[in-house]
Amino acid sequence: MTMNLTNEPLTYIANQAEKALLYEVALSPKPGLVDRYNSGAHDDMDFYTFIESIVSLTPYLLQYVQLGNEHEGSPIELFDKVRKLGMQAEKAMLKATKNINTHKGANFSFAVLLAATGFYVNHAEQLPFTEKDTEKVFAYAKAMSHGLVTHDFANLDAKPALSYGEKLFLEYGITGIRGEAEAGYPILSELVLPFLRANRNRPTEELLLENLLLLMSEVEDANIIHRGGIASWQLVKSEAKQLLQDSKEGNLKELLYHYDEILIQRHLSPGGAADLLALGIFFAKLENLF
Ligand SMILES: CC(C)(COP(=O)(O)OP(=O)(O)OC[C@H]1O[C@@H](n2cnc3c(N)ncnc32)[C@H](O[C@H]2O[C@H](COP(=O)(O)OP(=O)(O)OP(=O)(O)O)[C@@H](O)[C@H]2O)[C@@H]1O)[C@@H](O)C(=O)NCCC(=O)NCCS
Ligand SMILES: Nc1ncnc2[nH]cnc12
Numbered sequence: 700m701t702m703n704l705t706n707e708p709l710t711y712i713a714n715q716a717e718k719a720l721l722y723e724v725a726l727s728p729k730p731g732l733v734d735r736y737n738s739g740a741h742d743d744m745d746f747y748t749f750i751e752s753i754v755s756l757t758p759y760l761l762q763y764v765q766l767g768n769e770h771e772g773s774p775i776e777l778f779d780k781v782r783k784l785g786m787q788a789e790k791a792m793l794k795a796t797k798n799i800n801t802h803k804g805a806n807f808s809f810a811v812l813l814a815a816t817g818f819y820v821n822h823a824e825q826l827p828f829t830e831k832d833t834e835k836v837f838a839y840a841k842a843m844s845h846g847l848v849t850h851d852f853a854n855l856d857a858k859p860a861l862s863y864g865e866k867l868f869l870e871y872g873i874t875g876i877r878g879e880a881e882a883g884y885p886i887l888s889e890l891v892l893p894f895l896r897a898n899r900n901r902p903t904e905e906l907l908l909e910n911l912l913l914l915m916s917e918v919e920d921a922n923i924i925h926r927g928g929i930a931s932w933q934l935v936k937s938e939a940k941q942l943l944q945d946s947k948e949g950n951l952k953e954l955l956y957h958y959d960e961i962l963i964q965r966h967l968s969p970g971g972a973a974d975l976l977a978l979g980i981f982f983a984k985l986e987n988l989f
Pocket of ligand 2: 723724731732733739741801802805968969970971973974
């Protein structure tokens, strides 16, 4: 029998997710992405669309944590509950953005990870998180998402309209955000969080911009692939790696302004990396890293 917490620590957890979404969109200059300076390679959304989107998702962030905290069944049963709530959140988001997809991927992952966090946290003293706490949440998220890829991508041939993610699975076997969830978010546990922990004393903006480049150099970003194909994605990955090297000269922002122009010209946007950056910020906040 689990002990359900009062709302205060649960609200605290949901607030860190809201902050993470705000930090991500405010971070500038981000190559190809919407930020404070421009709309990157997007002509249907801007900074304010993201503000509307985040405000529409905010009440759901707390509900995801509460759902997890009150849950008493299996991890798969929690996934089923949270998927339904996530669909309502997705509807609210699309209403607020006038049908623009700002945070479909982020909403999905925050739903899974906030529910897993809510399930894991039974004592207010568990906050702030240690590395071990974060790992336990990933393990639970993995159990929640067991079988997701097989389940979601079964019978695609019979579906009349396919999402970008579904098309990429059929064409290349790319599993996107579902694959990341089913594996327990290794990109966060093995790449993002070790980087943020090791560099916790650096200025936040610089740290997060570098973290975004690090993600762009590794993530199988379905957004870049659906817009530009595999060759464009490979090129972006190697360019991001090179930029990380070059920025050791202390000119990170200058390099990023320039690379933003390049990705705008190529009409490419690393939306998957942006979502993962927000998730990384959330756990960094729970661990009090900045
Ligand atoms: C499982 C769902 C959440 C999504 O399934 P669906 O098949 O509908 O969508 P996907 O195409 O698979 O993409 C989902 C979003 O995931 C992001 N993403 C892509 N690659 C990765 C990756 N490697 N790691 C992490 N995240 C990734 C990506 O989001 C970003 O892109 C958005 C813009 O995308 P898009 O609409 O394609 O826009 P444009 O390129 O601008 O398109 P055009 O204008 O050119 O047409 C941006 O917002 C970023 O967020 C993908 O969009 C869903 O089906 C589901 O289960 N929903 C249920 C509700 C729910 O979430 N429940 C709670 C959890 S169980
Ligand atoms: N800042 C951003 N710009 C474009 N797409 C995104 N998806 C998530 N964050 C984004």
